[in-house]
Amino acid sequence: MKPRVLIIIGLLAAVGGVLHLSRAGKPENLESGETGRLAPAPVPVQERTEISFLYSTEKKAWVEEAAAAFQKTHPAIRLYLVERGSLDAAQAILDGRERPTVWSPADTAVLRMLESDWATAPERGPLFARQGEDAPQSLVITPLVFVVWEDRANVLLASSGGKQISWRTIQKAVSSDQGWPSIGGKEEWGFVKLGQTDPTRSNSGLQAMLLATFEYHHKRMGLTVGDVLDAKYQEWIKQMERGVARFETSTRLVMTDMVRFGPSRYDIAVVYENLAIWQISNATERWGKLKVYYPPLTLWSDHPAVVLQAEWVTPRQKEAAREWLAYLRSHPVQRRALAFGFRPADPEVPIQTAEASNPFSRFADHGIQAEVPPAAEVPEGPVVRNLLTMWTRVVGPR
Template sequence: MKPKVLIIIGFLAAVGGVFYLTSQRGGGTQGGAASPSGSEPGARGDVTEISFLYSTEKKDWVESAAASFQREHPDIKVNLVGKGSLDAAQAILDGREKPTVWSPADSAVLRMLASDWATEPARGPLFATDGEGAPQPLVITPLVFVVWQDRAEVLQKANEGKGVSWKAIHKAVASDQGWPAIGGKQDWGFVKLGHTDPTRSNSGLQALLLATMEYYNKRSGLTVGDLLDPKYQEWMKELEKGVSRFETSTGTFMTDMVRFGPSKYDIAVVYENLAISQIANAQGRWGDLKVYYPALTLWSDHPAAVLQGDWVTPKQKAAALEWLRYLRSRPVQERALAFGFRPADPAVPLKTQDVNNPFTRLASHGIQVDVPPVAEVPEGPVVRNLLTMWSRVVAASR
């Protein structure tokens, strides 16, 4: 009997060995060691997630860059959150948004948030002042007037041929005679001006800043005292009579100008990149729609900064810096041209041989490479008081 017992025991041992080896191979596959990507076990747990809170004007460019970044950096997951610059600033201040990286449309909003944040010194500075994590531009675009050409010619004549100006617009808007007050046609009616709500949208804030600086004939040095002058406040109230509705989205004006023509807007104040995206669609519908650069403009420089809040871990900071390096890399900066932005990298030329380059393709519509002098962005307290003045004096009177 003993030989039979030994045979049975040997058989059971062999079967057990087979089951053991099979289970080991199956477990290895489930653990990811043989995954198609070749990643090591636990690699999924090593992915670092960061959030990128950004102004929606650059949505298409950001989404395109994020898609290619994810393919090249599978160990970093970028969660995109698009929000208007002023709304985003307030959300960070209130603690409703805690992004790893923030990129508003321009430095005026960033400075205002930094000033507001500093009212509680115990929190420490929100941004670094130097190094890779400090605010640096991603792409840039100036503020422009988009005007129907026949209206623009009247405005230019009223401004002694010096271009479209805020003062010429004010003269036409303030008069109860409308366009005829500056030589326009009677059937054009009242001047219809479009810009966004400056308390909700960055382009509206920039429009307010530029109009104020033109009123004072200043390129820099705007003060809180300037904003308290009753004559200036009355001038601003008269100018804003031309805006029938303060939208929250800059893109709304361009879309409505193309869709409804001068019956909706004669003049819109928008970002150059938005004008580029829509200007060709308007031709042949309601006349010629063209871009005009004010004598003094402002850059939307789209600064991006890694926040120094206590919610950002060292790993997230490192991942965020990698993401910002990618956005500032030459290939990604060159792709910004296709979306109507001027690259922040000065080494990337605006004029290229590409037939689709908007800075050459749309020159006949007023798009130009060289821009007028650029105003200096005031400090945070001045910007905050400008918005307060507008809410108290202008908005409250409507």
């Protein structure tokens, strides 16, 4: 054999040896683009436990980030996310259109209302546990706020004596047939436009009605069905709701549209604090400064989560669901909630930190504050149900 051919054969053998060694040194399940960390071994489909998480829309970004990380470390659990307005979700569960493993509405009031409605058919048994590890526990918390364009906010404040923006302040402005000029605003602003969700389908709309009702009756607790049936109160609510051109089903959409379309869509919006934080910077870059005001009374959206006790949830799914909820309540995930404008439900995770990105420091000049007004007492299910019935009769969706 010619020397030249021998040299070529030798070179090919050497290259082949290097390739063989490099493959032998890298396990097949090493994650692409990473070194030193093995990917979880694939779990056979038949061994996976599938669970569904039905949750309120305003925590979408936080939930999706947490779910992506959870799936990487829990390959034996297949998590399905379903976002839906809290009251819409409650009705869907009641009707059998949704059969989730875990449910997390925005607020305990919605949870109580569904529990009350579900109990009308006692043969079904309790929908969720009241005690023990499966009892409702908060994931994150956030209060309801008024978000107002700064020039409109100055007029509203002046019309109320410079004290604070309350439901009475807003009702007076919205109910006037002369629009903004009736309280000292500019003629070109037109009528006062209020952004609010449908209280029969979205929790923030329900909270708005509850807080307005508390303020009208000068109460902080003990709201009754009789308060809801008061004729003068019903007319007051009806006049306030005239300012809402369309009742959306998603609080997130109300906040997005306020920034997308500016004052031509909404002068004032009733949204969750976390959504206001999420859009403050975007608003400034498009239309100007948004100001945040806290109603005289607070209702916390405590985002309770429950593992359902319904017949469609298996013991194996319950165990998987507990793992998912434990992950959401873990310290790292609770700390991440701050980045999305939420207040962590874990009391050991501080709200105010030295980090420049902390929203309670960063947006203080917009009105964001760590301390909020006193909280109202969440009424029992029958009061909430009658409030929604009243709203449907007096105002109605549009």
